[in-house]
Amino acid sequence: MCDQACRTYDVFISYASTDLALAQRLYDRLVVAGFNGDDTKNPRIWFDKKRLNHGCDWPREIKAGCESSRIVLPILTPRWKLSEWTRYETYGAERVVPILCEGDLGAVMTPPLTRWQVATVSFDGDNSHSWQLLFERLRSLLSEPAPVKTERLMRVRYRPAEHFVGRERDLLAIHEALHPDPTADLTQGRVRAISALGGVGKTTIARQYVEKFWRLYPQIFWVDTRIGYQAEFATIHDMLFPERASIGLDIAQKARTAFAALNDQTERLLILDNAENEISAQTWIPKNGGCRTIITSRFAGWSSAVKTLYLHLLEPEPARELLLRRAERDTVALPPEELEAIAALAADLGWLPLALEQAAAYICRQGHRFGFAAYRCLYQNNPVRHLGDVTPGSTEYPEPVFTTWSITIEKLGRTAKELLHMAAYLADTAIPFRFWVAAAPNLETIAQHSTIVEDEIREALVNLKDYSMADFDGEDTRFHNLVQTVHRLHLSEDEQRAGWKAVETTILRYGPNDSWRFENWAVWRALISHSFKLHDLAAATPIVYSSGDLCRRIALYEWKQGDPKQALSFAHFAVHAFEKDFGENHHKTLAMYGDLGNVLESCGDYTEAEIYFRRSVEGQKTIVWESHPAVLVGKVNLGRVLWRLGRIAEAETLLRQALEGHRRFLGPEHPDTLMNMDILATMLAEEGHYGRAEPLNRQALEASERVLGPEHPDTLISMIHRALLLANKGDYAQAELLNRRALEANERVLGSEHPSTLTSVFNLAALLFRKGDYAGAKPLFK
Numbered sequence: 001m002c003d004q005a006c007r008t009y010d011v012f013i014s015y016a017s018t019d020l021a022l023a024q025r026l027y028d029r030l031v032v033a034g035f036n037g038d039d040t041k042n043p044r045i046w047f048d049k050k051r052l053n054h055g056c057d058w059p060r061e062i063k064a065g066c067e068s069s070r071i072v073l074p075i076l077t078p079r080w081k082l083s084e085w086t087r088y089e090t091y092g093a094e095r096v097v098p099i100l101c102e103g104d105l106g107a108v109m110t111p112p113l114t115r116w117q118v119a120t121v122s123f124d125g126d127n128s129h130s131w132q133l134l135f136e137r138l139r140s141l142l143s144e145p146a147p148v149k150t151e152r153l154m155r156v157r158y159r160p161a162e163h164f165v166g167r168e169r170d171l172l173a174i175h176e177a178l179h180p181d182p183t184a185d186l187t188q189g190r191v192r193a194i195s196a197l198g199g200v201g202k203t204t205i206a207r208q209y210v211e212k213f214w215r216l217y218p219q220i221f222w223v224d225t226r227i228g229y230q231a232e233f234a235t236i237h238d239m240l241f242p243e244r245a246s247i248g249l250d251i252a253q254k255a256r257t258a259f260a261a262l263n264d265q266t267e268r269l270l271i272l273d274n275a276e277n278e279i280s281a282q283t284w285i286p287k288n289g290g291c292r293t294i295i296t297s298r299f300a301g302w303s304s305a306v307k308t309l310y311l312h313l314l315e316p317e318p319a320r321e322l323l324l325r326r327a328e329r330d331t332v333a334l335p336p337e338e339l340e341a342i343a344a345l346a347a348d349l350g351w352l353p354l355a356l357e358q359a360a361a362y363i364c365r366q367g368h369r370f371g372f373a374a375y376r377c378l379y380q381n382n383p384v385r386h387l388g389d390v391t392p393g394s395t396e397y398p399e400p401v402f403t404t405w406s407i408t409i410e411k412l413g414r415t416a417k418e419l420l421h422m423a424a425y426l427a428d429t430a431i432p433f434r435f436w437v438a439a440a441p442n443l444e445t446i447a448q449h450s451t452i453v454e455d456e457i458r459e460a461l462v463n464l465k466d467y468s469m470a471d472f473d474g475e476d477t478r479f480h481n482l483v484q485t486v487h488r489l490h491l492s493e494d495e496q497r498a499g500w501k502a503v504e505t506t507i508l509r510y511g512p513n514d515s516w517r518f519e520n521w522a523v524w525r526a527l528i529s530h531s532f533k534l535h536d537l538a539a540a541t542p543i544v545y546s547s548g549d550l551c552r553r554i555a556l557y558e559w560k561q562g563d564p565k566q567a568l569s570f571a572h573f574a575v576h577a578f579e580k581d582f583g584e585n586h587h588k589t590l591a592m593y594g595d596l597g598n599v600l601e602s603c604g605d606y607t608e609a610e611i612y613f614r615r616s617v618e619g620q621k622t623i624v625w626e627s628h629p630a631v632l633v634g635k636v637n638l639g640r641v642l643w644r645l646g647r648i649a650e651a652e653t654l655l656r657q658a659l660e661g662h663r664r665f666l667g668p669e670h671p672d673t674l675m676n677m678d679i680l681a682t683m684l685a686e687e688g689h690y691g692r693a694e695p696l697n698r699q700a701l702e703a704s705e706r707v708l709g710p711e712h713p714d715t716l717i718s719m720i721h722r723a724l725l726l727a728n729k730g731d732y733a734q735a736e737l738l739n740r741r742a743l744e745a746n747e748r749v750l751g752s753e754h755p756s757t758l759t760s761v762f763n764l765a766a767l768l769f770r771k772g773d774y775a776g777a778k779p780l781f782k
Helices: 017-032 058-068 111-115 128-143 168-178 202-216 229-240 251-261 278-282 316-326 336-348 353-366 372-381 383-388 401-409 414-423 433-438 450-466 481-489 493-510 518-539 548-560 564-582 587-602 606-623 629-644 648-665 671-686 690-707 713-729 732-749 755-771 774-781
Strands: 009-014 069-076 153-155 191-195 219-224 268-273 291-297 307-310 476-478
Touching: 009 017, 009 058, 009 128, 017 069, 058 069, 058 202, 069 128, 153 229, 168 191, 168 202, 168 291, 168 307, 191 202, 202 219, 202 268, 202 291, 219 229, 229 251, 316 336, 316 353, 336 372, 353 372, 353 383, 353 401, 372 383, 383 401, 383 481, 401 481, 414 450, 414 481, 414 493, 433 450, 433 476, 433 493, 493 518, 493 548, 518 548, 548 564, 548 587, 564 587, 587 606, 587 629, 606 629, 629 648, 629 671, 648 671, 671 690, 671 713, 690 713, 713 732, 713 755, 732 755, 755 774
Parallel strands: 009 069, 153 219, 191 291, 191 307, 219 268, 268 291
Antiparallel strands: none
């Protein structure tokens, strides 16, 4: 039977369960030293192995023991602060005497304990002196009159979260920030703001903090700032001074009196929940005394006077756990496809706690035969409904995801709203600052102020950041995918059409036309995920469709990144779009035929590639002169694919015609001339004409290194071709040197999985095999 008697203990022993042997020896020492009084009738030491009996409510008993003990003795070891209980047992005690038993003090002690003097004793030997010092200190502390405890007052909103997952470290970070090392500046630990996007769980973690650390604060007051500071502080006044509650003071007088009281030395906790911004909250933050203040707010732009903890989204595993626990499902009983659906649903919802809570509550209400995969299907078909509807029983904070954010959006400035409007059509990956600058002509609020565009955009991005609607680090911006989805789906068709078009126009303005060129890859690398997103959104609605220009640039970038299959679908889409918009004989359509031919060739479809190359070349001849660069490049492409098809004579004729034109009109060292020269030399070498190939091949490589640089992808292709020629001539040493140079550079520039890199690997392996170096060739072939 549990001990329900209300009494006071002298000492409470706090230890990790794995350190039971140490705790027992400490208890035995204290008993021998006379600290336990009459052990059976009048125990003075709270030690769980002596106090907890079978069938008792042990969490309640431990809390009661902490509350009723004058001194807490934490047994500090590397395991102590890893326990679920120990680090909470020390808070709220009259005195704490940490006993260092094992490990480094800085590593085993939590920051709030640093204000207490540590005792060091040896549990391995007798060391009577250190034990005697500990006993004397305890007797001295117990001889002092027990302090008069402040009347416990608690005004808290909401129940603690039933399913609190993934925030344990954040919870401890808040506490340790509120109670820093005593050597820190006195103002550092008085107030902490918890800022985050709506729905992340700011109020939840504040309520959980109260649940864990209430013993440290005799008085806890929760202020819902949406009701109004004066009204809430007036209520606090009536709790602090009940005898004055009905003497006719107005609300303002009561609020001022309560605020003044919160600046005295009493240990208190004040929670300002849902603060709009620093200006509104600053007047009501106690600046002196023993009050600690936690502020929850979507506003993130707090000054240096208010230290901020930014609360991030849940990690994937805690998000999965929240879905399971809230939906009341057992992992063991779920089939593999349901477990996959849980992970996918958590990702769909962006690991946002409020959205996860709503989804899990919906699933729970449907019954055990309705699963996560079924909900995910409903959500994907109608995200507006499931993010906008309140699910009964999902949470104590009743606003759905859309309502939660729409309140914040209304507080944004006009330019910030315009940027959010465009962001609704972008991916949830980094958006470069220069993209927003390129978007300026599409922004009504700043399109007429070109001289201050960058300042205006930076101010708008900071505005979004201040209200936790975006992350902005001075260069890149990121939005949560649900913020984008919710905002987009609540726009009218006209607004959606305008927003989509503004984003496409900006991508085409910011992203260079020749996306396939090496020097443009960095820009397109930052744009490609946003381009995919924009295209996918167009495919999902009849309101808009992707232009040929956008799809062409995506296709050519992906082609050069070594993904010809991905490039092929976009190339076909671009051809159809250009034919629809301009007809088959327009220069854009004809150029796209050539681009499609390049992609088809990369896919190994040489016959189809020849068809599109011929259509491109013949069509270009009708609108430009014979030696126009577009026609010359078309001849090179056609000649190359004819070579692949085994039609060597035709191929050589076209390649030589093109080379003559390139030299005459573009110059001997123009990149197109060098590419033409390299292709002709490689074809001749493969046909065994080494004497004719040698000078072309050498000249192409040397000029490419000068003009393009030694690690340009086109230079590396020439280097690989040069190595092949030398190997075929029997110069293995020089061929191996060039192959290794090309491989190392390709790995740096293109990555280890790019087709050009893998070609380098294969070529080097084949060369080593020809040399008889089978040990060197084997791992490369693998």
